[in-house]
Amino acid sequence: MSSDLPALILGVLCGTGGTIGYVKTGSVPSxxxxxxxxxxxxxxxxxxxxxxxxxxxxxxxxxxxLAGSSVPRAIKTGKPLPQVLSVLAASGLIYYGVKFMQRE
Structure with missing residues (x-):
């Protein structure tokens, strides 16, 4: 798998999720x-x-x-959406953290 694909997938998921959050609840911050x-x-x-x-x-x-905004909400509320965002953020941190360390 190419190193750019996870970032592209995460980008599409975040953009789509923010748009859906706005459409469903009118949340401009989302x-x-x-x-x-x-x-x-x-x-x-x-x-x-x-x-x-x-x-x-x-x-x-x-x-x-993403982790900075979602992990505290996941801990505080226990709701599924912040938990999923936290998992996505952790996945990105791990994947690109490893890629960064391999480059050095």
């Missing part, structure tokens, strides 16, 4: 956060695919932002 993190993942995917610098670092940043 829309902004989903599209923002999704755009960051998608941009990192393009950089990784084109062998440009800082692609993996951007994917790590997007995963950190």
């Amino acid at each position: 829309l902004v956060a989903g599209l923002g993190v999704g755009a960051l993942y998608t941009y990192s995917s393009q950089r990784i695919r084109n062998n440009l610098p800082y692609g993996i670092e951007l994917a790590l940043l997007a995963s950190t932002v």
